[in-house]
Amino acid sequence: MAKKNILSGLRAKSGFDRLGGRERLFVSAGVAFVVCFVVFLGIISPYLEARQALERSLARKEREVLDMAILQQEYLELKSRQSGVVEQLKLRNPQFSLFSYLEKQSTAVKVKDRVTYMKPSNTELDDGYLESVVEMKMEEVTLTQLVDFLTQVESAQDVVLIKRLAIQKNKRAGDLLDVVISIFTIEKKLS
Numbered sequence: 174m175a176k177k178n179i180l181s182g183l184r185a186k187s188g189f190d191r192l193g194g195r196e197r198l199f200v201s202a203g204v205a206f207v208v209c210f211v212v213f214l215g216i217i218s219p220y221l222e223a224r225q226a227l228e229r230s231l232a233r234k235e236r237e238v239l240d241m242a243i244l245q246q247e248y249l250e251l252k253s254r255q256s257g258v259v260e261q262l263k264l265r266n267p268q269f270s271l272f273s274y275l276e277k278q279s280t281a282v283k284v285k286d287r288v289t290y291m292k293p294s295n296t297e298l299d300d301g302y303l304e305s306v307v308e309m310k311m312e313e314v315t316l317t318q319l320v321d322f323l324t325q326v327e328s329a330q331d332v333v334l335i336k337r338l339a340i341q342k343n344k345r346a347g348d349l350l351d352v353v354i355s356i357f358t359i360e361k362k363l364s
Contacts, residue, residue, distance in 0.1 A: 261332050262359060271305045271358050274333065275326065279311075282322045287311045297362070306336065306357040313349040326356060333358045 192200065272293050279285040289310045296304040311319075319340070327335055337355040344351075 258332055258359060261330065262361060265331055269331065269358075269360070271307050271333065271356065271360075274331065274358075275307055275309060275356060278325045279322065282318060282325050284311055284314055284318050284322055287314050287318070295360075298359070301362045303360045303362050304357055305360050306355055308353065308355045311352045311354070313343050313346060314352060315349060319350060319352055323354075326354075331358070 272291065275291065276285065279288055289312050290308075291310075292308045294306050294308075296306070298304055311322075314322075323335065323338075327333060334357060335354060336357045337353075339353045341351050343349040
């Protein structure tokens with residue numbers, strides 16, 4: 174009964190009872206619209222936003238899982254290649270020296286007299302291996318000599334690869350080249 178009295182009091186103060194049927198319909202529709210709008214803003218909209226955020230998060234997590242699977246596959250491939258390189262290193266002559274190897278190859282291709290310097294360096298790697306690098310500069314070589322040397326030097330059997338190559342025209346003889354090459358291999362660290 175108390176509720177009914179409160180509602181009657183509100184209706185009387187608001188003047189709702191004095192309105193005509195059509196006006197009551199408009200006021201009721203307005204009140205219903207405001208209630209629906211408040212329900213939409215307070216309940217439905219936050220729910221939809223939270224759902225969209227959850228869907229975006231789920232899509233991001235799915236991409237991360239896919240990326241992790243790809244990285245795992247790449248890791249396994251690299252591990253497989255590493256074991257192949259380790260096997261090649263076991264087959265290589267134990268007295269192998271990159272510096273000596275490069276001298277031998279430059280002599281074979283007849284560019285040894287064009288070599289102005291050879292700078293060896295080593296970097297420690299994991300698992301007891303070293304990356305051995307020789308930076309070598311050759312001046313006044315022909316393109317044919319360079320190609321022959323590069324072809325001769327790179328060797329999957331001896332695990333010798335070209336890391337960096339910089340070529341420029343020789344300042345004195347424009348048809349000849351000056352070349353700086355970084356060549357590397359992996360070696361077992363001596364204990």
